[in-house]
Amino acid sequence: MKKLCLLLASVVVLGSCKKNDDTSPSAAPTRTALLTAKSWRLSTVIVTVGGMAVPSSLFLQDCDKDDFYKFNTDKTAIVDAGPTKCSPSDPQTESGTWAFNSNETKLTLMLPNSALNGDADIKELSATTLHLYSSQSVSGTAYTVDATFVPN
Numbered sequence: 001m002k003k004l005c006l007l008l009a010s011v012v013v014l015g016s017c018k019k020n021d022d023t024s025p026s027a028a029p030t031r032t033a034l035l036t037a038k039s040w041r042l043s044t045v046i047v048t049v050g051g052m053a054v055p056s057s058l059f060l061q062d063c064d065k066d067d068f069y070k071f072n073t074d075k076t077a078i079v080d081a082g083p084t085k086c087s088p089s090d091p092q093t094e095s096g097t098w099a100f101n102s103n104e105t106k107l108t109l110m111l112p113n114s115a116l117n118g119d120a121d122i123k124e125l126s127a128t129t130l131h132l133y134s135s136q137s138v139s140g141t142a143y144t145v146d147a148t149f150v151p152n
Helices: 002-016 031-036
Strands: 039-049 052-054 068-071 076-080 093-100 106-110 118-125 130-138 141-151
Touching (some): 031 118
């Protein structure tokens, strides 16, 4: 009888244990959170004008490669010239704005001295990569900018 009571008590105790359910997926960060979490530095850029690729060395100087872009939650953006400015008279920082379209597949940028002003398709936005693609026209000449940024 004592063994039966002990067995029943064990079953009751084990049956009352609740399984710890830590398998629920955590919420993925929003696109705003991913974009504004850090500063971004241009890693690669491919510009095509009239269907022909333009070497990045023609428009991207060494002093441009250390620039970084900070997107703030209030939809403002700061472009910082980094440690190496192209000209001593250039400002260290310039301000602009950014916005997502309604389904957050495009990023609208209004940044000073940037080839990415206007709408850019978001090819990838993750904790490690911001990949934008823009197709525009200036004075009737079509060009595209395919730019990848990494955390600074």
